[in-house]
Each structure stands twice: as structure tokens, then as C-alpha cells.
Amino acid sequence: MNPLDATRGMMDGLGTEANVCVKCGSRSIGLCAPLDVAALDDMSGESERLSLDPRDAIFHQGDAARYVYTLTEGMARMTRVLPDGRQSVIGFRFAGDLLGFTPGAEHAFGAEMLTRGTVCRLDRRRLEQLFRRYPVLERRFLDLCVKELAASQDHILALGRFNAEERVAAFLVSLAEAQERRGRPGPVFDLPATRADIGEFLGLTLETVSRAISAFRKRNWIRLHGHSGIELTDRESLIGLGSGEGSCAA
Amino acid sequence: MNPLDATRGMMDGLGTEANVCVKCGSRSIGLCAPLDVAALDDMSGESERLSLDPRDAIFHQGDAARYVYTLTEGMARMTRVLPDGRQSVIGFRFAGDLLGFTPGAEHAFGAEMLTRGTVCRLDRRRLEQLFRRYPVLERRFLDLCVKELAASQDHILALGRFNAEERVAAFLVSLAEAQERRGRPGPVFDLPATRADIGEFLGLTLETVSRAISAFRKRNWIRLHGHSGIELTDRESLIGLGSGEGSCAA
DNA sequence: CGGACCCTTGACTAGTCTCAAGCTAGGTGG
DNA sequence: CCACCTAGCTTGAGACTAGTCAAGGGTCCG
Structure with missing residues (x-):
């Protein structure tokens, strides 16, 4: 395993199930995988698809965290800015990755497209409802989050050593x-x-x-x-x- | 908010509820907080308390991840080692913090005591059962994990900039x-x-x-x-x- | 074809590491 | 109770990595 693995997306290593998200039309690897068709329908009911150009922001640091995003096409970067203007790229995201999930009120980092691409966004309150209806989804998020955490620790190791x-x-x-x-x-x-x-x-x-x-x-x-x-x-x-x-x- | 907050424990900011973990005898802030007395009883039924000296390992990198730990007293560090022997301290943990939770088969990092102290360990399969019985507990873990992730990103920013x-x-x-x-x-x-x-x-x-x-x-x-x-x-x-x-x- | 953006390379500087020596605090044993 | 001993801390000098500043070149798009 590569010690610097922070380019690993949140969806990695979660099996090869390839359910199709109805609204996005793309293979929504991982997130939707454990859900049956009814749940997928449920989920895509309120999701929206957006097309973006290079350098377009998906969301900004400090924005109210209203939505959770899935990057369905293209590549994006996540950035964090310090008060004095210094900024750092926290990680990269690829097609199929989840983006912007947080239990906090605001996004702690911003996300911008590097290439042309599309994202699918889902209202966060809707996601909370889905968690209650499909508990397996919440477990999925927990697994993703722990994997992401391991990737961050690898990155810390690389930056420090x-x-x-x-x-x-x-x-x-x-x-x-x-x-x-x-x-x-x-x-x-x-x-x-x-x-x-x-x-x-x-x-x-x-x-x-x-x-x-x-x-x-x-x-x-x-x-x-x-x-x-x-x-x-x-x-x-x-x-x-x-x-x-x-x-x-x- | 301090940008370098990776010393923030997994339990921080989760309210001031102070239910007492029956077996540990200590205020198990956070983890047990959302549970009622029956659940606490349930949870402590198979947990064990261990006393440790400075430099004692709680678990090693690569160990089978059989247990999840709560640091009930003292301070610990989490370390990661590279193949060539270079090592890095990933973070610190304080009384009340959770330690060693992972969905993987092995611990990705080691943990050692810095001071004399005690930990309370719970069998991981038992925790999985508890997740099924008390879904709110799983949500708790997800929140902790996301907070921990934010702290890691702050640390990445500090190391990089x-x-x-x-x-x-x-x-x-x-x-x-x-x-x-x-x-x-x-x-x-x-x-x-x-x-x-x-x-x-x-x-x-x-x-x-x-x-x-x-x-x-x-x-x-x-x-x-x-x-x-x-x-x-x-x-x-x-x-x-x-x-x-x-x-x-x- | 022109221009903008990004990349490359060089020379110099600054910050951190390395190696080394000596010091201090706290614990141990006589 | 005191002297010793050890682990950890401090400080210095020199080396070296990466940063800074600057100039020029390549690539891709309109």
C-alpha cells in the first residue's frame, strides 16, 4: 500500500457493485451500492445534476453545508485557506467519489474542478432522512469516513517525513x-x-x-x-x- | 479555531453528558452518552480495564484489530512506522478519547502510553452487535470520525504550510x-x-x-x-x- | 497566428537538519 | 540524605534541502 494515498477517493475499495443512480445516469459506485432499486429511486428523487468547467467551484470553504455531492465526471481538488491567504490542497477527487459530506453547519474546505465535469448534488436533510430509512447507508458512510481518515494519516506521514x-x-x-x-x-x-x-x-x-x-x-x-x-x-x-x-x- | 487541532480527541465537542461507564468507572464522555442505562450495562458487560505504564503499547501497528479502546486515564500517542524505520506521531489522545476503531482487519497505526494510565477495551465484534442494537451509537461514531477527519486536514495544512x-x-x-x-x-x-x-x-x-x-x-x-x-x-x-x-x- | 498560461531552469538565500558537546531534572541506590 | 546516573533538554556550528526571485521556453486555445 502506498503511504501517500490521499488521492485515494472516498469510494475506493468498496467493492465493484455498479448500481446506476437513476438521476445521475452514472455508475454510482459505493454510495448507492447497498441500496435496492426503491431506495435508489428515493435518493435520486431530489438530486440535481450540474455541469462544471475547469476552475469552477463546487462549493466554497465556509459555505452552508446544504448539499452532499458525488463527482460523476472529471477531477476536482479540495482546498483549505488560512486567514493570511496561504492555501493548501487537502486532496483530489475523481469520478465516483463523494464530496462535501460533513455533520457540521459549514464546509470546512472548498472544492474546485480541475477538468470539465459533472456533479450530482443531494440535499443534506434528504440524506439524513435516507439514513433513518436505510440504516445500511449510514454504515457505508462510516466505512468511507474511516478509510478517508487512514488516507489522511498516510498523507500526514508523507508531509512530515x-x-x-x-x-x-x-x-x-x-x-x-x-x-x-x-x-x-x-x-x-x-x-x-x-x-x-x-x-x-x-x-x-x-x-x-x-x-x-x-x-x-x-x-x-x-x-x-x-x-x-x-x-x-x-x-x-x-x-x-x-x-x-x-x-x-x- | 486553531488550524492545528490534531491533538483534539475524537470525543471533543460532543456535549457534556456524563454517563458513567459501569465497568470503567470513569466518565465515558461521548461514546456512551447517547445510550440509556440498559445499553451501558450491555456495553460494559464484555469490556475490560487495563492499567498501563509510560511507554507501554496499547496495541501495535499491524496487530489484528480485535478491540476498540477508550483511554480512561492518562495520555497516549499514535504512531505510524515506514518500512525503512522512519516513524511519525499521527496524533495524541487524552482521557475520554476513543482509540483504535477501524473497519479494517489490522490496526494501521500503533498506540503507546506517554503517562501512567488506564484503558478500557471492548471486543470489536461486540461493538458491531451494539451498532445493530443501538443505531444511535453508529451515528455517534460517524460524527466522531468526521470530526477526526477535519482535525487531520488541519494538521495536513500545518505540516504543508x-x-x-x-x-x-x-x-x-x-x-x-x-x-x-x-x-x-x-x-x-x-x-x-x-x-x-x-x-x-x-x-x-x-x-x-x-x-x-x-x-x-x-x-x-x-x-x-x-x-x-x-x-x-x-x-x-x-x-x-x-x-x-x-x-x-x- | 497570437496570447495566455504553465512549465523549466538557474542563481542565490533562508530555514531546517545533522552532528556534537554540555547541561538539568528527577529518580535510584548506597 | 546525598551522590550518582540516566534520560531528556539546550545550544552551537556547519551542511544541505527546499524556497525565492527571475528569465526564458513550450503548449494549447481561441
Whole structure:
């Protein structure tokens, strides 16, 4: 398991059930999976589908948390801003992932699209009703949440203990794994996040991310295809660097 | 709200109900709070109380996750180890906090006592039964988990964007708040974590932590009382430094 | 084709780590 | 009760990683 796995979506590892969310029309992996058809109908009754462009906000930090979102198409980032303007990317989300679920009154972070895409939003009070009607759904959320927590702890470990190249290597590997889990096996995959996004996620500057990527390129570990395509040509080396088997060998 | 709040326990902010866990004998704030007396009886029927010394492990990373623990007395740290031996403190836990809950088969991190103390452990299969019998308990866990997740994200932000003094300031303030929430209002509070523990939590070396603490002492922001007592004499300054209102003012 | 945005690379700086030495507090045993 | 002993803390000097500032180049879109 990759120690830097915060690009893992909330829906990962929850089986391959592929019930179709009536309103979204997309495979709503995970969230709806344990529900029967009546429940799905119930659920999509009040959900809305929205199309978004790159850089569009799905919701802002501090917004009233009225809705819960499912990213049905595209890739998004979650960001948190400090009072002085410094900001950090908390994580990324892919098609099929859940977004913005909180028991609090406000969203603790913002979410923006990196690519063109669509989200399906469900009123939160409606979700609470669904929890009461279908208790299994609540259990699903608990499992998701604990997995997400484990991913955050991996990220904490990476931020606290990995150097720049280790962080970038771990990020690239986890990005590749995330896309493969979502059924894109090709050797070339999408990297819609800019160097600045990656840097804000990894606690680095965009220049440092760029230098790490250039170093990998020079070692023939990766190959770039245009601005948003990347291929891992020596994944073993990247995994070795990015999984904490590095310098301080025990 | 302090951005570095990963010292906030899983039980925080869940009201002040103070039902007494029959077996533990301690105020089991939070977890048992929504349950009636019959449920409490039920719950404590198979729980065991253990006394532990400083440095004793509560459980190890990789152990089968047979039990869920409540720290009833003392302070503990949660640690994660990389293949090469580098380790990181993921967070701290105080009296009243929950520890080791996971839907996975193994504990993803280890937990060790920092002080002498006691834990109350409950068989996990028993907990699953309790979830079925008292659905409100499951909701409680979900709320705890989401709060914990928010705390992790704050920690990620601090690790990615704060410099050494900002991290240490944020840590000291959150430690003070955690102890006050648990009813120790005194100006002097416990700091049972060593400089090395703090450093591993904050992604710093023990020397850097020591230098930051010395700097605060010279500015009369804090006063040390022996090896494990600390007093925040100028909390405003610490909060200012530790909440991200710093250098890069917008 | 033009422009905007993003990426790359270089030179220099600053912050943190590393290594090392000495100190202090608190506990232990005589 | 006191001296010793150990673990943890402090401080310093130098090395090194990553940040900052700046200039130039590539890619993609309209």
C-alpha cells in the first residue's frame, strides 16, 4: 500500500457493485451500492445534476453545508485557506467519489474542478432522512469516513517525513493507481493538476515539483505527453522511492 | 479555531453528558452518552480495564484489530512506522478519547502510553452487535470520525504550510485547549510528550522543537515548570503565530 | 497566428537538519 | 540524605534541502 494515498477517493475499495443512480445516469459506485432499486429511486428523487468547467467551484470553504455531492465526471481538488491567504490542497477527487459530506453547519474546505465535469448534488436533510430509512447507508458512510481518515494519516506521514522527490514519486504512483482503479489501464494517464496544485498538496513549491519531475524524466522513470499526459515507464523505481524504503534504511 | 487541532480527541465537542461507564468507572464522555442505562450495562458487560505504564503499547501497528479502546486515564500517542524505520506521531489522545476503531482487519497505526494510565477495551465484534442494537451509537461514531477527519486536514495544512515556530505554537495552544476541555483550567498544564514526540508529530527534529520552545521562553510567551509542566503566559501571541495570520499577510 | 498560461531552469538565500558537546531534572541506590 | 546516573533538554556550528526571485521556453486555445 502506498503511504501517500490521499488521492485515494472516498469510494475506493468498496467493492465493484455498479448500481446506476437513476438521476445521475452514472455508475454510482459505493454510495448507492447497498441500496435496492426503491431506495435508489428515493435518493435520486431530489438530486440535481450540474455541469462544471475547469476552475469552477463546487462549493466554497465556509459555505452552508446544504448539499452532499458525488463527482460523476472529471477531477476536482479540495482546498483549505488560512486567514493570511496561504492555501493548501487537502486532496483530489475523481469520478465516483463523494464530496462535501460533513455533520457540521459549514464546509470546512472548498472544492474546485480541475477538468470539465459533472456533479450530482443531494440535499443534506434528504440524506439524513435516507439514513433513518436505510440504516445500511449510514454504515457505508462510516466505512468511507474511516478509510478517508487512514488516507489522511498516510498523507500526514508523507508531509512530515518524506523529502521532495519521495513525495512527488508517491503522488504520481497513487494518481496512477487511482485512475487504474477507475478503469483506465493505459500506460499514459491524465495529470490535470498543475505543478502549483501538486505543490500545494505536497507542501512544496511549484518549482520544486517541476525539478522532481524533471529529475524523474532524466532517469527515464516517466515520460510526459503534452501538458496533461504522463506515463510511468519505471514504476518500480517510483514505488521504491515513494513508499518510504529510502535513505535511512533500518 | 486553531488550524492545528490534531491533538483534539475524537470525543471533543460532543456535549457534556456524563454517563458513567459501569465497568470503567470513569466518565465515558461521548461514546456512551447517547445510550440509556440498559445499553451501558450491555456495553460494559464484555469490556475490560487495563492499567498501563509510560511507554507501554496499547496495541501495535499491524496487530489484528480485535478491540476498540477508550483511554480512561492518562495520555497516549499514535504512531505510524515506514518500512525503512522512519516513524511519525499521527496524533495524541487524552482521557475520554476513543482509540483504535477501524473497519479494517489490522490496526494501521500503533498506540503507546506517554503517562501512567488506564484503558478500557471492548471486543470489536461486540461493538458491531451494539451498532445493530443501538443505531444511535453508529451515528455517534460517524460524527466522531468526521470530526477526526477535519482535525487531520488541519494538521495536513500545518505540516504543508507552517514553519517550525508556527507549528510549535499551534501545538502548544491546541494542547492547552485539549486539557481545558477536559477540565484542567490551571495556568500550568502537563506536557508529557518529549521534544522528540512533538517533533515527530510536527514533522520537525527534536532540536528544532527545542529551539522554538526556547525562543518562546525568551519572549516570555511561555514558562516551563520542571520537565513536564508548561504555562502559556502570552497566549494571544502564540495563537497569532499558530493560526496562520503570519508572514504572508494578504 | 497570437496570447495566455504553465512549465523549466538557474542563481542565490533562508530555514531546517545533522552532528556534537554540555547541561538539568528527577529518580535510584548506597 | 546525598551522590550518582540516566534520560531528556539546550545550544552551537556547519551542511544541505527546499524556497525565492527571475528569465526564458513550450503548449494549447481561441
